[in-house]
Amino acid sequence: MRFEDRAEAGRALAQALRRAGSWSDPLVLGLTRGGVPVAHEVAVALGAELDVAVARKIGAPGRPEFGVGAVTAGGEPIFDPATLRALGLTPRDLAVSCAAEQQEARRRLDAYRSGRAVRVAGRDVLVVDDGLATGVTARAALREVRAAGPARLVLAVPVGATQSVRALRAEADLVVCPHERHDFRSVGRFYRRFDQTTDAEVLTLLEQHHRE
Known part of the structure; x- marks a missing residue:
């Protein structure tokens, strides 16, 4: 199909x-x-x-195309716990990336609406x-x-x-x-x-x- x-x-x-x-x-x-x-x-x-x-994907460090979580313009970020464990990461490790993606989500939402x-x-x-x-x-x-x-x-x-x-x-x-x-x-x-x-x-x- x-x-x-x-x-x-x-x-x-x-x-x-x-x-x-x-x-x-x-x-x-x-x-x-x-x-x-x-x-x-x-x-x-x-x-x-x-x-x-x-909603913006949060990529793994050095591998932005590999999503380990996502964030919206106004919501709390969410993460895939199994993926974080497999990569040895914590949400704190992704704080900078998460903030950047949330800012981009806000920019896009403002542009679209x-x-x-x-x-x-x-x-x-x-x-x-x-x-x-x-x-x-x-x-x-x-x-x-x-x-x-x-x-x-x-x-x-x-x-x-x-x-x-x-x-x-x-x-x-x-x-x-x-x-x-x-x-x-x-x-x-x-x-x-x-x-x-x-x-x-x-x-x-x-x-x-x-x-x-």
């Missing part, structure tokens, strides 16, 4: 969300950046408001990404959204690693993932086109949706 691109994945995910039930005053938050094109299709299909959630207020409390809020591998950034985003008091908190992804999907059911009221795989390996293998989503594309989709 492979999607042509994130837009096709979003349309497939929207169908699964329609089958999952009805939605009360829904707000769709695309996990930046790759989750936003998926979230756009979901928001259009559900007639929902579209906005973003920003441009001062626009987003109401979360009392609504059905769907956090959407293009796939779920380790789930560490999704977990950070879900915890920050939960603190804002949504009526129902949903994680929705078109594809995901079975272990991560199961683990995140403890963080969300509902997890919708049409395609779970034990042999997941990476999100990109489920897409024919998996180019990096740019800031410009995120802003274009947000502006387009708000105009509509």
Whole structure:
């Protein structure tokens, strides 16, 4: 199973969300950046408001691409305890990296929202990404959204690693993932086109949706 691109994945995910039930005053938050094109299709299909959630990966020292945790603009950082133990690290060892990533999360959130207020409390809020591998950034985003008091908190992804999907059911009221795989390996293998989503594309989709 492979999607042509994130837009096709979003349309497939929207169908699964329609089958999952009805939605009360829904707000769709695309996990930046790759989750936003998926979230756009979901928001259009559900007639929902579209906005973003920003979570930044915390990389291992000397290996920034290897995520050991994640942080949002306003929430507490979270870490994968097993990974920290395997690398002989503590959260204190990552304090500088964590602070830098949180600052970048704040910068991006300000850039994407441009001062626009987003109401979360009392609504059905769907956090959407293009796939779920380790789930560490999704977990950070879900915890920050939960603190804002949504009526129902949903994680929705078109594809995901079975272990991560199961683990995140403890963080969300509902997890919708049409395609779970034990042999997941990476999100990109489920897409024919998996180019990096740019800031410009995120802003274009947000502006387009708000105009509509």
